[in-house]
Amino acid sequence: MPKATPPSPHSGRHASLKMLAEYLGLSPSTISFVLNETPGRSIPESTRARVKAAAAKFNYQPSMIARTLQGKRMRTIGVLLPVLGEGYHSQVLSGVGDLLMREGYFYFTVHHRHKKELISDYPNLLRTRGVDGILAIDTHLYAPLPLPAVLVAGHTELPGITNVVLDHRKAAHLALHHLYQLGHRKIAFIQGQPFSSDSDVRWTATREAAQELGIEIHEDLTVHLSIDSTSPEISYPGIRKLIQSRRPFTAVCCFNDVSAMGSIRALHEAGLHVPGDVSILGFDDIQSAAYQVPSLSTIRQPLRKMGSTAAEMLLKKLADESTPDMIQVEPELVVRESTAAPRGTRKATKK
Amino acid sequence: MPKATPPSPHSGRHASLKMLAEYLGLSPSTISFVLNETPGRSIPESTRARVKAAAAKFNYQPSMIARTLQGKRMRTIGVLLPVLGEGYHSQVLSGVGDLLMREGYFYFTVHHRHKKELISDYPNLLRTRGVDGILAIDTHLYAPLPLPAVLVAGHTELPGITNVVLDHRKAAHLALHHLYQLGHRKIAFIQGQPFSSDSDVRWTATREAAQELGIEIHEDLTVHLSIDSTSPEISYPGIRKLIQSRRPFTAVCCFNDVSAMGSIRALHEAGLHVPGDVSILGFDDIQSAAYQVPSLSTIRQPLRKMGSTAAEMLLKKLADESTPDMIQVEPELVVRESTAAPRGTRKATKK
DNA sequence: CAAGTTTAGACAAACGTTTGTCTTTTGTCC
DNA sequence: GGACAAAAGACAAACGTTTGTCTAAACTTG
Numbered sequence: 001m002p003k004a005t006p007p008s009p010h011s012g013r014h015a016s017l018k019m020l021a022e023y024l025g026l027s028p029s030t031i032s033f034v035l036n037e038t039p040g041r042s043i044p045e046s047t048r049a050r051v052k053a054a055a056a057k058f059n060y061q062p063s064m065i066a067r068t069l070q071g072k073r074m075r076t077i078g079v080l081l082p083v084l085g086e087g088y089h090s091q092v093l094s095g096v097g098d099l100l101m102r103e104g105y106f107y108f109t110v111h112h113r114h115k116k117e118l119i120s121d122y123p124n125l126l127r128t129r130g131v132d133g134i135l136a137i138d139t140h141l142y143a144p145l146p147l148p149a150v151l152v153a154g155h156t157e158l159p160g161i162t163n164v165v166l167d168h169r170k171a172a173h174l175a176l177h178h179l180y181q182l183g184h185r186k187i188a189f190i191q192g193q194p195f196s197s198d199s200d201v202r203w204t205a206t207r208e209a210a211q212e213l214g215i216e217i218h219e220d221l222t223v224h225l226s227i228d229s230t231s232p233e234i235s236y237p238g239i240r241k242l243i244q245s246r247r248p249f250t251a252v253c254c255f256n257d258v259s260a261m262g263s264i265r266a267l268h269e270a271g272l273h274v275p276g277d278v279s280i281l282g283f284d285d286i287q288s289a290a291y292q293v294p295s296l297s298t299i300r301q302p303l304r305k306m307g308s309t310a311a312e313m314l315l316k317k318l319a320d321e322s323t324p325d326m327i328q329v330e331p332e333l334v335v336r337e338s339t340a341a342p343r344g345t346r347k348a349t350k351k
Numbered sequence: 352m353p354k355a356t357p358p359s360p361h362s363g364r365h366a367s368l369k370m371l372a373e374y375l376g377l378s379p380s381t382i383s384f385v386l387n388e389t390p391g392r393s394i395p396e397s398t399r400a401r402v403k404a405a406a407a408k409f410n411y412q413p414s415m416i417a418r419t420l421q422g423k424r425m426r427t428i429g430v431l432l433p434v435l436g437e438g439y440h441s442q443v444l445s446g447v448g449d450l451l452m453r454e455g456y457f458y459f460t461v462h463h464r465h466k467k468e469l470i471s472d473y474p475n476l477l478r479t480r481g482v483d484g485i486l487a488i489d490t491h492l493y494a495p496l497p498l499p500a501v502l503v504a505g506h507t508e509l510p511g512i513t514n515v516v517l518d519h520r521k522a523a524h525l526a527l528h529h530l531y532q533l534g535h536r537k538i539a540f541i542q543g544q545p546f547s548s549d550s551d552v553r554w555t556a557t558r559e560a561a562q563e564l565g566i567e568i569h570e571d572l573t574v575h576l577s578i579d580s581t582s583p584e585i586s587y588p589g590i591r592k593l594i595q596s597r598r599p600f601t602a603v604c605c606f607n608d609v610s611a612m613g614s615i616r617a618l619h620e621a622g623l624h625v626p627g628d629v630s631i632l633g634f635d636d637i638q639s640a641a642y643q644v645p646s647l648s649t650i651r652q653p654l655r656k657m658g659s660t661a662a663e664m665l666l667k668k669l670a671d672e673s674t675p676d677m678i679q680v681e682p683e684l685v686v687r688e689s690t691a692a693p694r695g696t697r698k699a700t701k702k
Numbered sequence: 703c704a705a706g707t708t709t710a711g712a713c714a715a716a717c718g719t720t721t722g723t724c725t726t727t728t729g730t731c732c
Numbered sequence: 733g734g735a736c737a738a739a740a741g742a743c744a745a746a747c748g749t750t751t752g753t754c755t756a757a758a759c760t761t762g
Contacts, residue, residue, distance in 0.1 A: 014478070014497070016718055027742050032720060042739050064479045065416050066718035069747040076459075076480060084445040086437050086638050094435040097462060106480060108427075108457050111448060127365070128415045129427060129457060130480075146365070232642035258639075265642045287437050288609075291583035291616045293644050367748055378712050383750065393709050417748035420717040 015058035024054055031055075035062070068130045077107040077314060078126035078147075080136040082114050082195070085230030087258050087286045088303065092137050092152055095307025103315060107135075113228065114195040116142060123147065133314045137307075138197050148317040150310045153198050162317070163326045164310045168198070171299050171331035172205035173212070175253055175281055178297070178333055180213050182341045184251040184279060188221040188242060190235055190263070192255040193228065199255070206253070221249050225259060232262030239266035250278060250342035257282035257289045260296055264338065275340035285334055294337035302329055366409035375405055382406075386413070419481045428458040428665060429477035429498075431487040433465050433546070436581030438609050438637045439654065443488050443503055446658025454666060458486075464579065465546040467493060474498065484665045488658075489548050499668040501661045504549050513668070514677045515661045519549070522650050522682035523556035524563070526604055526632055529648070529684055531564050533692045535602040535630060539572040539593060541586055541614070543606040544579065550606070557604070572600050576610060583613030590617035601629060601693035608633035608640045611647055615689065626691035636685055645688035653680055 017028040024031070026047070033041040034051040054060075068074045077100055081089050093109070100107050108126060112118035123134055123145050133148040141156045150162045179187055189206065192199030210217050223238035235254065242249070243266065254260040260282035264274050274280050274294055282289060282298035289296040306329055313323045368379040375382070377398070384392040385402040405411075419425045428451055432440050444460070451458050459477060463469035474485055474496050484499040492507045501513045530538055540557065543550030561568050574589035586605065593600070594617065605611040611633035615625050625631050625645055633640060633649035640647040657680055664674045 018718070028719080029721075029743080030741055033741090036720085038721085041741090044740070047740080059475070061475055061479045063481075063718055065419055065481045066747085067720075068416055069420065069718080069749095070720045071747070072720080074480065084441065084448050086441060090435065090437060090441055097435050097460065101462065106459050106461065106476070109448065109460050110457065111452065124410070124412055125457070128412045129425065130416045231638040236642070261639060261642050264644060265646070268644050287582040288612060288639065291587070291612050293615060293619050295616070369748070379749080380713080380751075381711060384711090387750085389751085393711090395710070398710080414748055417717085418750075420719095420748080421750045422717070423750080 015055075015060040016063070017060075020051070020054050020058065020060060023058075024050060026051070035060075065130070073132045073318065074130040075105050076129075076131045077105055077311070078123065078129075078131040078134045079107050079109050080119070080122060080134060080139050081109070081111055082138055083111050083228070083230065084109070087230045088256060088284055089137060089230070091284075091286060091303035092307040092310075095304035095309075096135060096137075096152075096311045097307075098304070099308040099311040103311075105311075105315070112139070114140075132318050135310055135314050137310075140195070140197050148314065150314040150317070150323075152306050152310045155197055155201055161325070162310075162313045162323045164306050164313070165201075165326065165328055166198070166301050166306075166331055167328050168201045168205040168331075169208065171283075171301075172202065172209035174331055174333045175283070175299050176206070176209045176213050176215055178335070178339065179251045179253060179279065179281060180215060182251075182279065182339060184342055185215065186221070186249045186251075187215060187217075188223065188249040188252045189217060190223045190225060190238065190252060190254045190259050193225045193234075195228070196225075196255075202255070218247075220245070220247050225255060230258060232258050232265060235259035235262035236266050239263045240270070243267065243270045243272070251281065251339070252278060253281050254283055257284045257286045257296055257298055260289075260298070260338070261292060264292070264294070274338050277343065279339040279342070281339055289334075290336065292338070297336045297339035298334050300332040300334050302332075305329065366406075366411040367414070368411075371402070371405050371409065371411060374409075375401060377402070386411075416481070424483045424669065425481040426456050427480075427482045428456055428662070429474065429480075429482040429485045430458050430460050431470070431473060431485060431490050432460070432462055433489055434462050434579070434581065435460070438581050439607060439635055440488060440581070442635075442637060442654035443658040443661075446655035446660075447486060447488075447662045448658075449655070450659040450662040454662075456662075456666070463490070465491075483669050486661055486665050488661075491546070491548050499665065501665040501668070501674075503657050503661045506548055506552055512676070513661075513664045513674045515657050515664070516552075516677065516679055517549070517652050517657075517682055518679045519552050519556040519682075520559065522634075522652075523553065523560035525682055525684040526634070526650050527557070527560045527564050527566055529686070529690065530602045530604060530630065530632060531566060533602075533630065533690060535693055536566065537572070537600045537602075538566060538568075539574065539600040539603045540568060541574045541576060541589070541603060541605045541610050544576045544585075546579070547576075547606075553606070569598075571596070571598050576606060581609060583609050583616060586610035586613035587617050590614045591621070594618065594621045594623070602632065602690070603629060604632050605634055608635045608637045608647055608649055611640075611649070611689070612643060615643070615645070625689050628694065630690040630693070632690055636683075640685075641687065643689075648687045648690035649685050651683040651685050653683075656680065 017031050020031050021028045031051050034048050064074050110122050127146050134145050135150050136154055137152045144158050152164045154163055191203055225234050227234045252263050260280050263280055267274055267278055272278055282296040285298045285300035289298050316323050368382050371382050372379040382402050385399050415425050461473050478497050485496050486501050488503045495509050503515045505514050542554055576585050578585045603614050611631050614631055618625055618629055623629055633647040636649045636651035640649050667674050
């Protein structure tokens, strides 16, 4: 049976400047001067010591809340992302969080599931809670933000906003060149969900790279992701259908590692071997990529770095330092077990 | 070259009660009464309409900050967890976040990497930022919190705190019984990191269950996790060493799915087949568990549910409703591909 | 029509800070 | 010992709300 919560021990109010003032026989302002080391105020060392001792004794912590009311910064950031989950967002967020905490900043996490209305509303609600700036991950913005902002994988051009993005042209080239030089020609593609902000840019870059290398992209061999999730289920049905269609392909170039995992699973169930029958190339290099069976070959994005860079830029903006409009980071090809030369390339050719 | 950020468009100050008051020729208090529908104040419909129109026109949003200064709630929670990452924490957090956002609450995420000092300090820092309550996940608390609190997988007994925990006895029994009835007798165990708050409880429960079933737990077959990470790397070296030791075992009962993935990887590299040579039983049932090759048999914790339940309890506390000291949730055995009868059980016995 | 009541709203204090100005005390210098 | 400066700190306003009290006008009622 639920027991009533006992009268909380939180009733003993917390130390305020006023209480300290009363205790010390000083005015609140004097205490504020000492604790903030406000320059230009003459206060003798003896008094300073008394004040500091009392502050320590009562574990005084100035209210950030009251402080912001004075136009000060709250040292708080709002982070906007589509969804909490494994993989991409989680890793970027981790980079953001690490840097912010290290710098003494706190942050709100807000997920919007790509709902336009929420994306518009949240920044304002965050503002009323005192955030100093906004960091948006994989989010398509519709209107200028009411606060300084930095975007990760945002492809929105808005004045005063800094974008941290991957060099998708290079990424696409790395991916296709890798498969090409292994000998793959019939390559299937997994295209990102329309609401994922990298999808368009990457698809364009992929088509360009394919053209350069003389690789054909067949609509018949293209799987379009649509499920809004961060689980491998996103690609599983698409790849199953592709297998059932019996169109030949020797490799799948995936939108991300999670969809690569779903693909491998689907191929496995169909009795196809990776990389023996089909090579799988992932994208992102999430934590578990190296530990899959087979381990994933993938295009690594420096996800944590992207997060921390974005956070760094935002803090710079808050310090009124200049920041570039765009920071491009470099992808990297990581070759593991899931890609290999297609069957027949090494032995006698089949036909 | 970095371009200077242009004078931000954030300079146009935001609507305050005072500005609205001036615009309407009313006093701030009157506007507050209308917007909050404060009972017991007589204000004619005509004025109300004027006020509401003006508020909409200027997109007025009351400052939560100023409001809390009046002793109101900020509708904000602080979430304490060891680390941002894949798996357990991510899923619980997702449940927490979903419920909180749905209820119009915002939350800070704070990771402490099990550092005692941070665990003690953060709650206070959160308080200065106006949070109404604290939700701690997988965190060992050392002192009473300055705010109402709910713990997930916290095994700290503190007055006024609600704990949301798994029924570990049942979980251990489900796990061992499953392996036992498949025919496993030589079972290796992966024990959680000492700083992980479920480790002790689960280990105790595991030993009890083993005794009941007559299963022996050999120290030689026990891997002790120690790496502070959420990647499969945590179990990989331990399992490698176990394999090299050449002590026979037919199954591994893992601390979590992530360590199960690392185990499978290590076995795979040693040329051992799962479940043919060794069965692997995970714990948690994280998103990707079903999509591994082989897919993971595991003990499911309702992680998202645990998160949302905890959040719900915290909001209840804030509403001064009574809450139980403990809520136990039920584990569930999920049988997939990674467990099977040990070799020799079905065919002629080996020896 | 005077007295009382309701209506519509203003006014002021408070929350916990910061910061500009003012006052009192002490010390220095000639 | 008087003039002045410096030192030490008090005082008050402000930030944007909420809320308790007060007032003025407009109604009611006998």
